[in-house]
Amino acid sequence: MTADWRPVADLQQLQQRAQLLATIRRFFAERNVLEVETPLLCRATGTDPNLDFFTSQFHNPPHKKDLFLQTSPEFAMKRLLAAGSGSIYQICKAFRNSEVGRFHNPEFTLLEWYRVEFNLQQLMHEVAELLMTLLSGSMPQLSVTQVSYQQLFIECTGLDPLCFSRLAYHQFSKSQGHPEADSLCADNHALWLDFLFSHCVQNAMPRNSICLVHDYPAIQSSLARLHTDDTRLSERFEVFINGVELGNGFFELSDAEEQNARFEREIAYRQKHGLAAVEKDQLFLDALQTGLPDCSGIAIGLDRLLMIASDCDSIEHVLAFPFANA
Template identity: 30%
Template structure:
């Protein structure tokens, strides 16, 4: 930082401290007058409702119809002009303008209003009218200060533009940026749309444990905690999968959960330690059924929530109206690497040489399936721009998925990609208890060999399978990444209200 910038920053801080001190003096004066934070004002309408119902009315309409309203919100702007003033009020739905006249208010109130600050929360009553410029406004005859703000809002910005400040102080971001508010409104609509979609197909929404004695359902490093009363180690869940499949065993043949998962991993534009997932399971279905269901869900969501089946994301455009592409892991490697022949990724030693030539580090324990996935992730994943299902994942990297009847080397599994990012993962479930037990044992060996993300042996889950689970397919969809796509947000932090951040200054 240059000397000039340091001086400007110091001046800004000093000015902010001066304004805060001035506002505290105003609040002290309010305390001396009585109730400084009244709680008896009730509004009867919000700004968006007024604009929707009366925004297209001619000025003459209001001369003939006295529409009386009570509005409340944060004062975002104020323009004082002698005996009359204008103010902009922001509520949960948008903005409405107030027209405040000295002679229309109780004696002394207009003078008080002139001393109120941008950022204060007001309640106003009056009648609607339109200004000469055609702006719908409230001609105020009753005005109250409901909450005195002590800190000034960011100035000289079209909103709050410092990215880190937006994440750390989301409340300021939401006050200042309509774009941010709309992102989170759309997120809510997306989650509700998914619920309605699944409920209409007779799925049952359930809740499963967030704290688990055995972290299962995914290959990830868990957060560890301790239950004092039970004297036992517990883990924040990395996935709800094994509990949801226990419910399928119990007879809930269509279940889903939308909730948080926790993984003790790094931060990036695509990863947050806690994130929201949809997981759903359907008995008497296979992975083909879920690919079809997912394609219908996303295509309809694009139309109904986004308003178009053409999704624009970070300068690129993806067409959700066309059938989604489908290819296997092996087919995708060959498609995007025309210089690699099939025989070179069908043999372990040859595949290792391909990976080494690509600069991919490999562990001695990796089998052919794991090596293929390393090659796929390095050379293919980021190039899957259009909506694409990748199928036939190797059994080695799919410990919970059903083996393919045609080729036991791979499983009946898919992942869905768009914009070079994985959005969903699903498969026909492994319901062979003995096969599942053996795969758990293999995972335990990998964990003992140093793989911190390998799975534990879950004996109770194996016991559940031994009671018999019907043929079932299941899927997980990352809500945060889905919202990123539908809101054209470059970072996962843009779609999380309170993302995890490093300590300030690091």
């Protein structure tokens, strides 16, 4: 049976998307943040072992080679920052392989922006301001909550995310009906944190609140700076509404040598676990070597944001042509 040719999202959803994009552009124009475009088809991609990517082949000799659909425009945008662009934002498509479901579509719309000379607290304030602007009509009682990752994790699980005990993590996950966690995560602390956070912490977050979770463990932050006063923590935050993750923000790492070392560790992890091989983005590293200004940045999934704004229970309802109908 063939898929229905008609769009899944109705006209009201399409109009709401257009209004959302217009409001975002107005928000940044009022703050003199420059809208930019960068390539989505590139010769390098990220090394993050948690992200799968799409590849394509360019067939024109002598330039024949594999290319990648970007999981994020981050590296190219940071090259613009290093070249002196000032604060910038981009609304674009991003692509992640093997992700489809209630909150995932392989092709999705991303808002990514970088604020030069902003610390993480300033960026969190701007994120909350933007979301309050976008959701004021559909969620008039929306509030803002800030909480550290460690505090929230302990409140929800009784476990300290900075002190790894496989036995304690396994006993807790088993008590919550997730005995499979031990075989999935084994001795990988970062995997345990991801599993427990997504299964046991997100659902316990406050309702009708923009929840800004900050100071993530350093082992979960490939592109963020470490805290100068506690290197177990990174200058990273995530934003959630009703337990749904919307965005991931960093006070951006600008040390090219440290970034290269992190890439090397992620590539080694990929090789050890039989994941698809990738190469480091040397142009990005060259840009860091030249000098990235102090800045904070975040990427927000706009399809998920539309889900929340329209009170839909699946991402496909806000997409004209989701994966099954593309």
